[in-house]
Structures are given as C-alpha cells and as structure tokens.
Amino acid sequence: MSTPTGSRRRADAVRNRRLALEAATALLSEPGAALTVEAIAKKVGLGAATVVRAFGGKDALLDAAVSGLLEPVVRRARDLLAETTPTRALHVFLRELLAFQTAHHGINDQLGGLDLPATTALRADLVRAVEEMIDGARREGTVRTDLDPGVTTTLIGQTALAVARARPPSQELADAYLTVLLDGLRPPAAP
Amino acid sequence: MSTPTGSRRRADAVRNRRLALEAATALLSEPGAALTVEAIAKKVGLGAATVVRAFGGKDALLDAAVSGLLEPVVRRARDLLAETTPTRALHVFLRELLAFQTAHHGINDQLGGLDLPATTALRADLVRAVEEMIDGARREGTVRTDLDPGVTTTLIGQTALAVARARPPSQELADAYLTVLLDGLRPPAAP
DNA sequence: AATCAACTGGAACGCACATTTCAGTTATCG
DNA sequence: CGATAACTGAAATGTGCGTTCCAGTTGATT
Numbered sequence: 235m236s237t238p239t240g241s242r243r244r245a246d247a248v249r250n251r252r253l254a255l256e257a258a259t260a261l262l263s264e265p266g267a268a269l270t271v272e273a274i275a276k277k278v279g280l281g282a283a284t285v286v287r288a289f290g291g292k293d294a295l296l297d298a299a300v301s302g303l304l305e306p307v308v309r310r311a312r313d314l315l316a317e318t319t320p321t322r323a324l325h326v327f328l329r330e331l332l333a334f335q336t337a338h339h340g341i342n343d344q345l346g347g348l349d350l351p352a353t354t355a356l357r358a359d360l361v362r363a364v365e366e367m368i369d370g371a372r373r374e375g376t377v378r379t380d381l382d383p384g385v386t387t388t389l390i391g392q393t394a395l396a397v398a399r400a401r402p403p404s405q406e407l408a409d410a411y412l413t414v415l416l417d418g419l420r421p422p423a424a425p
Numbered sequence: 426m427s428t429p430t431g432s433r434r435r436a437d438a439v440r441n442r443r444l445a446l447e448a449a450t451a452l453l454s455e456p457g458a459a460l461t462v463e464a465i466a467k468k469v470g471l472g473a474a475t476v477v478r479a480f481g482g483k484d485a486l487l488d489a490a491v492s493g494l495l496e497p498v499v500r501r502a503r504d505l506l507a508e509t510t511p512t513r514a515l516h517v518f519l520r521e522l523l524a525f526q527t528a529h530h531g532i533n534d535q536l537g538g539l540d541l542p543a544t545t546a547l548r549a550d551l552v553r554a555v556e557e558m559i560d561g562a563r564r565e566g567t568v569r570t571d572l573d574p575g576v577t578t579t580l581i582g583q584t585a586l587a588v589a590r591a592r593p594p595s596q597e598l599a600d601a602y603l604t605v606l607l608d609g610l611r612p613p614a615a616p
Numbered sequence: 617a618a619t620c621a622a623c624t625g626g627a628a629c630g631c632a633c634a635t636t637t638c639a640g641t642t643a644t645c646g
Numbered sequence: 647c648g649a650t651a652a653c654t655g656a657a658a659t660g661t662g663c664g665t666t667c668c669a670g671t672t673g674a675t676t
Contacts, residue, residue, distance in 0.1 A: 243622080244622055245673070246622090246623070246672075270662085270664085272664095275625095281626070282626095282664085283666075284623080286665065286666095287623090287624090291665080292663095382597070382601070385601045386601070388591075389587075389601060389602060392602075393587075395587065395590075396580075396583035396586070399586075406576065407579065410572045410576045410577070411583075414572070414580060414606065414610060415605065415609060418606060418608040419605060419609075420608070422608060423614065433652080435642085435652055437642080437643070437654090438643095438654095461633065461634085462633075462635090471655080472655035473635090473655080474636080474637090474654075474656085475654060477634070477635065477636095482634085482635080483633090483634065483635090
C-alpha cells in the first residue's frame, strides 16, 4: 500500500536526504556557523539545489534537524516526570537541558524568522513538561510560589537560551547559571 | 577654525541628520520593527539615500542611536558607584537596567553582525562598572563568592538580554527576573 | 543491455537590503 | 537676485541569500 510497485524513490536520493540532514544537524552544533544552504551543501559535497529539494525547502530541512535533536530531550523530560518526584525531575532535567544547550549553540542563533512547525510543537511539549515539574515542585515546597508559574517557566527557557548563546561554549558557565537559577527559585527564607 | 568661512554644512542637512537619528532611536523601542534603512527613511519621510548619507552608513547611524541610549545608563552606573555602597548600587542599578531593557526591545534583536564601535566601547564600560559593583558586594558579603566574578557579570548581562527579548514587553517579567537573580546571587545559607 | 523516470547541480532567477549614482532642487552667500 | 555648491531621492548597482530551471546523468526495472 505504501509503495505500490516498488519504491518510486531512488536509493541515492534517500541517501542524500539523510546526508543533508546529518550535515544540517552538525552545523547546529558549530558556534559561528553560517547556517546557509550552501554551507550545508558544501559540507556534504552536494549541490545546493539537491540539499534543498530533499526536504522541500531550507526551513523544512532545519525543522527536521532541530526537532530531531529536541525530540529525545522532550522524551527525557516526560520520563523524568513519570519516574521521580517533580523536584528531582526539575533539578536533573535542568542540568541535562543546559548540557544539551552547551553542546548545540547554533540551535538558537539564526533560527529566528524560520518556519519550524515540528520544532515549535516540541517546544510547546517541553514547556508543558517543565510547567508540570514546577507545579509539582511548588506543591512540594521546593520552589517559591510568589512568582507567576508561567513567568517561572519563561525564566527557565531564557536561561537555556542564554547558555546556548555563550561563546565559547562553557560547561562552567552553564553550571553557574544553574546554581543561581535554582537558588533563586527556592522559597525565600522566612524573616 | 572649525567652520572657516561660515558653515559649509547646510541647515537642512543638519536637521535631517537629527531626524534620522531620532527615527532610528524610536525604531529601537519597537518590538517587531524591521530596522532597515527604508523603514527609518519612511518614518522621517526622507529618502533612504539621505538617511544613510547623514551618518555614512547604516551601521554608523545605528551605532549613534544605540550609544545615545546607552550612554546615560553607563553614566548612571558610575554615579551609583560613587554615591552609595556597592550592594545598594548593584540592586538599584539592576532594577533600572531591566526597566531600560523593557522599554527598548529592538535594541538587542537585530544588532548582531553590525559594526558598532561606540556601542561596543560603552558596553565594555558598563561591564566594568557592574564588575566593580559585584566585587564590592562580594566584599560586603551580600553576593556569593563561590562563582567566578566574570561569570557573574555575564549572567547579569544575559539576564538583561532576556528581558529585552520578552514579547510582549513586561515589567512584571523583568521584576521576576530580578527577584530570582538577586536571590540566586546571595550567599547560600550556611548548613 | 535497453529504456525511462528520478535525480543532480551549475546557472539563472527572484527577493530583500545597503549603497552609489546623477539629474534636479534648494539653501547660502555675495 | 544670481551664482554656486550642498543636498535630495528615485533609480541603478552590488551582494547574499533561497529557490527554480533544465540539460545531462544515473539508478531501477524489464
């Protein structure tokens, strides 16, 4: 049903599609990378036209690359929520999220203005998961309740962005961010 | 000496230069603004060529606009350092800095890749002033000393960036950021 | 091997910008 | 009021993209 008379899609095209995706993904981890179609094409040794066609446009290609990176992160967030307490999930997940961001700088640099539906959907999932963590942690008394929960989530997202933007990438910086963030999110000591 | 035989520069040119600068400055406070030469020109009702020529290029125009906004902020930081304790200076200044960023979103959005010498210099001054505040506050025991001072400064800068990026601009969000940041920067409670 | 649709990539195109050109306009000065 | 040099802005130019075209190539199917 899916491929009626054998695959109409040639093997080399499938291979090139995979190569283009891999090259785009690799570029997302390179700090100052140009993130142009030509840069991706050059990396694989293909023509620019071929790279673009494989996914139907630059945006679709990058959407696939970014969402491919993001998908395991989102799954991890949900797994943690199921496995452990919200507070522990929040702490563990934030540590991992910042490590992820440290490893993939390009991911947030030049993506503005692009249409990335799958990525946007995943981001929404991620936000939902973090909101759950915060909500639970607040109930457990480990996160301050004097701030709007949505604001707290935004704060976390922006922290992740800031880590991704750090040049050069620095795990030390990410750790410092996390320390300050978590201490700042704790309920303020009673007078 | 400066204008040997009367001004060689015509009055209308001087006026247009001022108008271009004002328009560029205004655009820096508009969230989704395009920040193109044409957008600036349209705002003043001048031709694009005139706007660019007034400063010798788009970069120079924006450099003038941004540094014009930044200059009082830097002066304020230095004044606070001279007037009061480092801790108080840090708190007061951060509040004002975040309010400034809330008011001028465009300021950090599309400035990447532009050559802004005056702005860069002012930013360096600002960083120096903040470093002084932190250094003093650490000595006063109001800021944790278990983080690298430079990292702490970067953290503050990134927080300011995050506030500038908030859409829509929100003083509430800025306040939340500040609260978390300052609490996170406090020395951790002794066991 | 033969056939043919799928595929490829260099070149052409379209688009958005900043910048430069240049014929016409206008402030300024004698 | 001229005369002249500064100024203006619509159009032309240059640049850096993403995308599309199309003549040539190659994998798949018989």
